[in-house]
Amino acid sequence: MEPKAKTPRVFMMKQSKIADGCLRVGVFSNGYCPMNGAKLPVVRAIDGDDDNDTRKAKDASFEREILMTPPNNSELCVTLPMRSLTVEEYAEAFKSFLDHSTEHQCMEQFNEKDLPSIVASLGNGKSTINVLGVGSGTGEQDLNMIRIIQAKHPAILINNEIIEPNPQHILAYKETVRNSSDLKNVSFTWHQLTSMEYEKQAKEQNIQKKFDFIHLIQMLYRVEDIRSTIRFFHSCLDCYAKLLIIILSGNSGWASIWKKYRHCLPPTDSGHYITADDIKVVLEGLGLTYQVYEFPSAWDITECFIDEDTVGGHMLDFLTGTKDFMNTAPHDLKQRLRQALGQPECSTKKDGRVVFRNDLSMIVVNS
Ligand SMILES: C[S@@+](CC[C@H](N)C(=O)[O-])C[C@H]1O[C@@H](n2cnc3c(N)ncnc32)[C@H](O)[C@@H]1O
Structure with a gap:
C-alpha cells in the first residue's frame, strides 16, 4: 500500500471562502474585518480520508499544537477560535x-x-x-x-x-x-x-x-x-x-x-x-x-482596561458577544477596541472610572 502523502494542514484561504465557517480562527459576519483585511490564515479540520483512530488522534494533537504554540512564522499565526456566546x-x-x-x-x-x-x-x-x-x-x-x-x-x-x-x-x-x-x-x-x-x-x-x-x-x-x-x-x-x-x-x-x-x-x-x-x-x-x-x-466598564481582570474580561465578552474575547481576539483588535471604548462617543470619565x-x-x- 502506498504511504499516504502528508496532508498540508495550514494554508491561506481566499476571502470568498472565509465566511464558510472556518473552525480555528475568528469567523466574521461578512468575511471582511478592517483589522485583518481579507488575508486570514486558516487551519482546517481534516475530514474525509482518515481510516483509523490513531491517525485521527494524531491529527487532533497536531492541530492542538499549531493552535497552542506561538509560531515564529507570522504567516502561520493562528489564534484560538473567536466564537459567539452560547x-x-x-x-x-x-x-x-x-x-x-x-x-x-x-x-x-x-x-x-x-x-x-x-x-x-x-x-x-x-x-x-x-x-x-x-x-x-x-x-x-x-x-x-x-x-x-x-x-x-x-x-x-x-x-x-x-x-x-x-x-x-x-x-x-x-x-x-x-x-x-x-x-x-x-x-x-x-x-x-x-x-x-x-x-x-x-x-x-x-x-x-x-x-x-x-x-x-x-x-x-x-x-x-x-x-x-x-x-x-x-x-x-x-x-x-x-x-x-x-x-x-x-x-x-x-x-x-x-x-x-x-x-x-x-x-x-x-x-x-x-x-x-x-x-x-x-x-x-x-x-x-x-x-x-x-x-x-x-x-x-473600568475593569475592561485592566489586563487579566476577570470582571473586565466578562464585560468585554458581553460587549463583543464573544466568549473569552481577551484570549481569542487578535491583539490589534483588542487594543483598538479598548481605545474606542475610551472615546467620548462611547464613554465618559468620572472619578477615575470609565x-x-x-x-x-x-x-x-x-x-
Ligand atoms: C437581554 S434579555 C432581556 C430580558 C428582559 N426583557 C429584561 O429587559 O430584563 C433578552 C431575553 O430575550 C429572550 N429571547 C432571546 N431570543 C428570543 C426570541 N427569539 N424570542 C423571544 N425571546 C427571546 C432571552 O431568552 C432573554 O430572556
Missing part, C-alpha cells in the same frame, strides 16, 4: 451586566415618570387587561410594569402572558411571582417559545388573541426577522392598546462600537446589531405612529 453564556453575561449597569434603574425612571400616563388608557374601561411580554427574561421589569398598571386600574383583572424561550428564565420568573404577595388579580401564562414559534403556533391554530399592552424589552437583537416580528405583534394589539419597545439608543456607546467593529466580531445567533434608529425606520416603513422617550443609562453610555430608547407604538 444562550447560557449570554444569560450569565447579561446578569453580570445588570449588576454593573443602571439598565434596570433607567427602566425604573421610565416606569415612574412616563409609564403611568401611557397605561392609563389601556383597556378603555374593560374589566380585564391583557398583557403580553415577549422575551421577558426573569420578569423583574415585567412585574414592575404590572404593578404600575394595577395602580392605574385598581381592582381590574390582569391576564399576563409571557413568551420566553429560556426555561431557566421561566423558572426564575415563576419563583419571583410565588414570592410576591402584591400580585393579586393577576394571572400568569408562560409560553416557552421564541417569538417566531409563538407567531407560527398562533397562525397554525388560528388564534387571534388581542392584547392591551405588549412589550418587547431589550430582546429584538435576537429575533430572526425584526420587521415581521414588529408587524405581527402590532397586529395582536386590541383597540386603545400600546406596544412598548425598549432598545439601545442610536446615541449609545454600543452604536458607535458596532459601527466600527461588528465585522470583526463573531455573528450573534441572529447577527442583529440594532438600535432605536433602525427600529424607527421599520416603524415608519410599516406606517405606524409612535413616541420615543430617551433615558440615559450608565455601565461602569462609564459606558448604555442609553436606552423607550418607543411606544400606537395600536
Whole structure:
C-alpha cells in the first residue's frame, strides 16, 4: 500500500471562502474585518480520508499544537477560535451586566415618570387587561410594569402572558411571582417559545388573541426577522392598546462600537446589531405612529482596561458577544477596541472610572 502523502494542514484561504465557517480562527459576519483585511490564515479540520483512530488522534494533537504554540512564522499565526456566546453564556453575561449597569434603574425612571400616563388608557374601561411580554427574561421589569398598571386600574383583572424561550428564565420568573404577595388579580401564562414559534403556533391554530399592552424589552437583537416580528405583534394589539419597545439608543456607546467593529466580531445567533434608529425606520416603513422617550443609562466598564481582570474580561465578552474575547481576539483588535471604548462617543470619565453610555430608547407604538 502506498504511504499516504502528508496532508498540508495550514494554508491561506481566499476571502470568498472565509465566511464558510472556518473552525480555528475568528469567523466574521461578512468575511471582511478592517483589522485583518481579507488575508486570514486558516487551519482546517481534516475530514474525509482518515481510516483509523490513531491517525485521527494524531491529527487532533497536531492541530492542538499549531493552535497552542506561538509560531515564529507570522504567516502561520493562528489564534484560538473567536466564537459567539452560547444562550447560557449570554444569560450569565447579561446578569453580570445588570449588576454593573443602571439598565434596570433607567427602566425604573421610565416606569415612574412616563409609564403611568401611557397605561392609563389601556383597556378603555374593560374589566380585564391583557398583557403580553415577549422575551421577558426573569420578569423583574415585567412585574414592575404590572404593578404600575394595577395602580392605574385598581381592582381590574390582569391576564399576563409571557413568551420566553429560556426555561431557566421561566423558572426564575415563576419563583419571583410565588414570592410576591402584591400580585393579586393577576394571572400568569408562560409560553416557552421564541417569538417566531409563538407567531407560527398562533397562525397554525388560528388564534387571534388581542392584547392591551405588549412589550418587547431589550430582546429584538435576537429575533430572526425584526420587521415581521414588529408587524405581527402590532397586529395582536386590541383597540386603545400600546406596544412598548425598549432598545439601545442610536446615541449609545454600543452604536458607535458596532459601527466600527461588528465585522470583526463573531455573528450573534441572529447577527442583529440594532438600535432605536433602525427600529424607527421599520416603524415608519410599516406606517405606524409612535413616541420615543430617551433615558440615559450608565455601565461602569473600568475593569475592561485592566489586563487579566476577570470582571473586565466578562464585560468585554458581553460587549463583543464573544466568549473569552481577551484570549481569542487578535491583539490589534483588542487594543483598538479598548481605545474606542475610551472615546467620548462611547464613554465618559468620572472619578477615575470609565462609564459606558448604555442609553436606552423607550418607543411606544400606537395600536
Ligand atoms: C437581554 S434579555 C432581556 C430580558 C428582559 N426583557 C429584561 O429587559 O430584563 C433578552 C431575553 O430575550 C429572550 N429571547 C432571546 N431570543 C428570543 C426570541 N427569539 N424570542 C423571544 N425571546 C427571546 C432571552 O431568552 C432573554 O430572556
